[in-house]
Amino acid sequence: METNKIIERLKTIVKPYVQNEQAFQDFGQDTDFIKDLEINSANLVDIVLDVEDEFDIAIDNDSMDNMMTVQDAVQIIKAKKQEA
Amino acid sequence: MIGNDVVDLAAAAKESNWRRKGFLEKVFSTEERSIISSAINQHQMVWLLWSMKEAAYKAHQREFQLPRKLNWQSQHCFLKILSENEASGKVKIGETEYFTCSEISEAFIHTSAVKQKNRVVKKGIFEGPSRKTKERLLQEISFILSCDKADINLEKDVLGMPFFSYKNQRIFDQFSLSGHGKYSAYLL
Numbered sequence: 001m002e003t004n005k006i007i008e009r010l011k012t013i014v015k016p017y018v019q020n021e022q023a024f025q026d027f028g029q030d031t032d033f034i035k036d037l038e039i040n041s042a043n044l045v046d047i048v049l050d051v052e053d054e055f056d057i058a059i060d061n062d063s064m065d066n067m068m069t070v071q072d073a074v075q076i077i078k079a080k081k082q083e084a
Numbered sequence: 085m086i087g088n089d090v091v092d093l094a095a096a097a098k099e100s101n102w103r104r105k106g107f108l109e110k111v112f113s114t115e116e117r118s119i120i121s122s123a124i125n126q127h128q129m130v131w132l133l134w135s136m137k138e139a140a141y142k143a144h145q146r147e148f149q150l151p152r153k154l155n156w157q158s159q160h161c162f163l164k165i166l167s168e169n170e171a172s173g174k175v176k177i178g179e180t181e182y183f184t185c186s187e188i189s190e191a192f193i194h195t196s197a198v199k200q201k202n203r204v205v206k207k208g209i210f211e212g213p214s215r216k217t218k219e220r221l222l223q224e225i226s227f228i229l230s231c232d233k234a235d236i237n238l239e240k241d242v243l244g245m246p247f248f249s250y251k252n253q254r255i256f257d258q259f260s261l262s263g264h265g266k267y268s269a270y271l272l
Binding site for chain 1: 096099100101102104105106107110111134138151152153154155156157158244264
């Protein structure tokens, strides 16, 4: 799966939870869900669940631990897709 | 080390659907989920346990200089006392224990977490924009450190944790800030 395509799909998933619209304009690999987009922590659970549904993967706790940026999410999605 | 967390219950009801498939499983252990399912007010219990975890992890982050993680399952809640408007207990993270004290109202839940059980804390919970809370905290800190509040600044370090600086030097970080919905709070 292409990184750009994954990022596009992530952008759609994340959109409803974004608190900082300005930072969302620059959505990219380095975007941090909390520091940049100011997403509240309970909605990070939703993002993890939405990513699981969208990409049809299961994200274990160890992987979830480090899902702080778009790049982290991309890596997790790619790794899980490869396992499947 | 100390940490705190506030949950605006109306905002939580609007923003998060904890009943969605998989939500509770991502955050809570089997034991914690059984506390929730047997609670009279499940919505309140979900956010009480949540705020205990968040407050304790903030204290833990300070203690060990850790980055923010999505690791709710590594924080284990033990609820000791629960009444209509307060709760107390502890949260275990690895080998470290944090004692928690929660204030519960119709509108919000606020939890303070401390590592030293006898640590005296001062908390402030406010409605309205978070800058007002920060302003009040600044006032408290300038009093404690006996310096002019114009000379101290609230900043964030690389781990995302707040601290106060005086003439560009980090001088105080024994406090915690939190905010959710229309509430924001500090603990020091």
